[in-house]
Amino acid sequence: MGTPIRVMVVDDSAVVRKVMTSVLERDPDIKVIGTAPDPLFAIDKMRRDWPDVITLDIEMPRMDGVTFLGQLMAERPTPVVVCSSLTTEGAETTLQALAAGAVSIITKPTLGVEGFLQNAADDLIVAVKSAARANMGAVRRGTQLCRQPHARPAATTAMAQTTERIVAVGTSTGGTVALEVLLTELPRVCPGLVIVQHMPERYTASFAARLDKLCEISVFEAKHGQRVLPGQALIAPGGKHMQLVRSGAQYQVEIKDGPLVNRFRPSVDVLFRSVAKYAGKNAMGVIMTGMGDDGARGMKEMHDAGAYTLAQDEASCVVYGMPREAVKHGGVDRSLPLTSLAGAIMKGPGAL
Template identity: 60%
Template sequence: MSGNIKVMVVDDSAVVRQVLTALLSKEAGIDVIAAASDPIFAMDKMNTNWPDVIVLDVEMPRMDGITFLKKIMSIRPTPVVICSTLTEKGAATSMQALAAGAVTIVTKPKAGLKSFLEMDAGDIIQAVKSAAIADMRRLKAMTTMPSQIPPKLKINEVMPEHEGHAIATSAMATTTDRIVAIGTSTGGTQALEKVLLSLPRTAPGIVIVQHMPEKFTAAFADRLNKICELEVLEAKNGDRVIPGRVLVAPGGLHMQVKRSGAQYHVEIIDAPPVNRHRPSVDVLFRSVAKCAGKNAFGIIMTGMGDDGAIGLKEMHDAGAETVAQDEKTCVVYGMPKEAVKLGAVDRILPLETIADAITHYGKQHA
């Protein structure tokens, strides 16, 4: 077991415990050391063998998942993957879990649970692996893949590059509107909250892809809208990108920026996952490169994998300013690292200065 990720599953459903244990145990590098029906039993087991990652339900008897999560974070901060129902109530509760220190979310439906979990095994395993390398000190300061898993489609296979950057470079003289495009994943909900809370109502229009399941992005946007000066919305097809507004790509769909005359708006599309993500940062960034070019500011933040690196390079090559979050302040330094390696980044900044960079960008081009 040495070197393997030790996982504990905590869920009051015997079927969920059985299926998750079986799926995770098949994956090389992962050991399920225990499964518990509620947090009280889980704590008894953890006293003798503490896990590296906890997969946690939020609605359980005797002690709810949020209370348990807060207890764990106060005793010994440990990466937690929330396994939540795909409902509005489940989404709202999961937002509380993320605010309390959970790393990420995977979903489970009310019906067809076993087949759903088996079908989405790749997402669940990836969530556990992402959680295992998360910097819990940083997160706390801010508050076997199955053989049939879908292929990892790259951006060119879903959104062809055939138009290049001709639109962006030839048409930008006719508008001075600016766009800020942000892409993030693991650890991003907390990081985005920190950035958006620091921005004034006069900030340029912002479009965001945060890797998150459907329904959960609506709850995430609603939470941010209540605490920020900016208007934060889950994006709908045709929504305009305007100063003072933040549009968050809806979970389960891609978001692109389009231009009509001197105005920008978003288009929400149902297309295959890119880099196994839907929404994908690459899809958003490529569209911004094409339609906004030098009138855009691209930012890639904490997250595992390489989604967004190619798109940010295209923004950079089209004349946009580009920034990557630095390694020290990332929960997972994956996506920014890949963008830096690709030569897509003008500046590397700590999380604490990204809001200032956005504000300066807006004033500079006002």
């Protein structure tokens, strides 16, 4: 075992701080070096002993988590895992934290915090380990790109004709910012997109709504049976798998329950395999920043079915896990920086 990952837990609940410390220190690769009830106490402690990763509540006294994140990323960028209650009302604030530079989200219960030990322990440990590997240079560049204004043109409806091209996108850790960078660069004449972003339930609707306000294209949380159209992006709902199907000349999505695949629901592999089956050479695959190997096998199936496949390059990834595995499996035609992916989507196969 190497040097443990040193973690600071910041939460205004003493019970949550105790439980999270217990959960994290179950893993010998993690050491909690301190806890704090709000960011001001945390800053005072961190000046004496700076952590490798911070777990951060959003709604706290004296200074909220989003303000703290902004200061942290400006002064000393440090990987942050947001630990937020699973509420629709708090989803927008949590997404603001991701846009400000947080690496990922872990949901905690509003009641029955002891159940957190059984229900979310593995997810919390994986999130902290993933955050410890984060490329904070890529995080800063991504947040700076996201601060650029994007104006939606007067037209507010997507083109009505059926698309023959489908772009399937899969991403995880760091993907909320990366998707904002990608989607805000796409024009309304782009092919229809189907997207899996690993994200908890209830957050994907707010995430899609936020992107819809920022982008020229229309962005939706996908609904069962919804058609895939040019100028639109459909994001898989948290807690559900999304698959592409074809009905005559039209593509649409199916939203389904089912077991976790590669520890995730929605799973990128589930989406990519369906795209390989139903769209084949009419599809393009894009795999982006994220930890683990979800999507690697599905992208290989897309590649073998004739799809053109792209991976985000290592330098621009927050975590170069999923793209690396896709490359290793032989399913990637080309690796590109984040800022080049939109252009590659519009130019099509072999244009670069």
